[in-house]
Amino acid sequence: xxxxxxxTNFADDGKDVIERQLQVKSEKHEDIQDLYxxxxxxxxxxxxxxxxxxxxFPDEYLADAANVAKQxxxxxxxxxxxxxDTSYGSCCVDEVAAEHVxxxxxxxxxxxxxxxxxxxxxxxVFGQQSIDMEHCKQEFSTLxxxxxxxxxxxxxxxxxxxxxxxTAELAKTYQHIIPTAExxxxxxxxxxxxxxxxxxxxxxxxxxxSLTLTNIMMVHNKCPVYTYNPKTREARxxxxxxxxxxxxxxxxxxKAKDADTIGIVVGTLGVASYLNIIxxxxxVIKAAGRKSYFFVMGKLNVAKMANFMEVDCYVxxxxxxxxxxxxxxxxxxxxxxFELEIALIRDMEWTGNYIxxxxxxxxxxxxxxxxxxxxxxxxASSDEEPHFSLITGQYKSGPFxxxxxxxxxxxxxxxxxxxxxxxxxxxxxxxxxxxxxNRTYRGLEANVGQDEAADVQEGLSxxxxxxxxxxxxxxxxxxxx
Numbered sequence: 001x002x003x004x005x006x007x008t009n010f011a012d013d014g015k016d017v018i019e020r021q022l023q024v025k026s027e028k029h030e031d032i033q034d035l036y037x038x039x040x041x042x043x044x045x046x047x048x049x050x051x052x053x054x055x056x057f058p059d060e061y062l063a064d065a066a067n068v069a070k071q072x073x074x075x076x077x078x079x080x081x082x083x084x085d086t087s088y089g090s091c092c093v094d095e096v097a098a099e100h101v102x103x104x105x106x107x108x109x110x111x112x113x114x115x116x117x118x119x120x121x122x123x124x125v126f127g128q129q130s131i132d133m134e135h136c137k138q139e140f141s142t143l144x145x146x147x148x149x150x151x152x153x154x155x156x157x158x159x160x161x162x163x164x165x166x167t168a169e170l171a172k173t174y175q176h177i178i179p180t181a182e183x184x185x186x187x188x189x190x191x192x193x194x195x196x197x198x199x200x201x202x203x204x205x206x207x208x209x210s211l212t213l214t215n216i217m218m219v220h221n222k223c224p225v226y227t228y229n230p231k232t233r234e235a236r237x238x239x240x241x242x243x244x245x246x247x248x249x250x251x252x253x254x255k256a257k258d259a260d261t262i263g264i265v266v267g268t269l270g271v272a273s274y275l276n277i278i279x280x281x282x283x284v285i286k287a288a289g290r291k292s293y294f295f296v297m298g299k300l301n302v303a304k305m306a307n308f309m310e311v312d313c314y315v316x317x318x319x320x321x322x323x324x325x326x327x328x329x330x331x332x333x334x335x336x337x338f339e340l341e342i343a344l345i346r347d348m349e350w351t352g353n354y355i356x357x358x359x360x361x362x363x364x365x366x367x368x369x370x371x372x373x374x375x376x377x378x379x380a381s382s383d384e385e386p387h388f389s390l391i392t393g394q395y396k397s398g399p400f401x402x403x404x405x406x407x408x409x410x411x412x413x414x415x416x417x418x419x420x421x422x423x424x425x426x427x428x429x430x431x432x433x434x435x436x437x438n439r440t441y442r443g444l445e446a447n448v449g450q451d452e453a454a455d456v457q458e459g460l461s462x463x464x465x466x467x468x469x470x471x472x473x474x475x476x477x478x479x480x481x
Contacts, residue, residue, distance in 0.1 A: 054103035056083040058090040058110040089322045095270040113321040118272035126157040131230040139235035150176035156207025211321040255333045256343035259312035267318030288344040320356035
């Protein structure tokens, strides 16, 4: 059985696009009224008295965008804007693009990670895919012969409309069917009955292989996961080795632990509290004696990330479904905020519990007694106990970034007199110049005065099938004959 997987929202270098055969994934649908829930959307627009509405379509639904926008304009008379080609993952609400058109409502179509937004009201239209309810119930009874087994029902967003009916039907036979949520796990909520803990529950997921399923299995790695795919009409227990996936992530944690310079990469601009988690990560990195750099680069690809070889490790601030980057092509490891905390915060150990929702790491929302290591931050010059690196097999000591000689000299000059600022600038320029000399590539060399300047020559004119000089040669040869 194959592992749960899905397309991550980072871009490659374009090689695959050039070499593959063109396949049009976006197809027009006949039943637009029901698939895109036109009536519900119109009712929401009129109820909220919205004037400028942004419609965010994924690539697979883009063929219907003009038709949907036309119907909404006819039924509401308001300004409708179509958003596509999001800067990050299509599962996240693109609030930045919506602000460019001053939209007061965003309608998000297709798959969604259900991450909370902070600036704009959002209406989710998942699209309703058909499901054979009777066949699903039969497969469920085959997977769960024990009627007392607690089962958490989760559905992919395109089948969420059927979740309530499915839960009600199963609850007639089974004692513990858990449909809704008290705590958020990957954007989905469920409430456990009294006396039942999460370890004793199984998860029944309606949908195909996707990032949503992978995220659920990582977060709830202590629960057996069963799936039913309405498109293939297959039900099974997922055999993906969650422990193996966790071992891979633990390996990345160890590499982050050895990193001296860490890059904070923004993978979303629409998820609530993303600025707060960035500030939190900066403090954690500083308290651990590391350097941090901040990157905003849209969709990730190998070429972009390879431009900064001084960075030893990246931490990606993204939605839960796009935070797990598992690719060997990147030159540096990419970890989640949770994994970075395990690597850098003292007394924080790997327990097997996994968090992909970064909002749970904020100090004001944590359940543990978290505090920044202020003593280590204030006394960065003190010796730090070395730790054993599982990557290199050697002890690595800190602090990782001591004040170098240049910084000491500059601080001394500035403490003596502010008039020495020009000298400080000169020293800084010398330091930067010396650093650039160590780079392998230094830019194009002009070699002024060393190479002879090439003469300007007249280029070719005409078209590829026959340039002017070729036609002239043909004419002369005809005359000679």
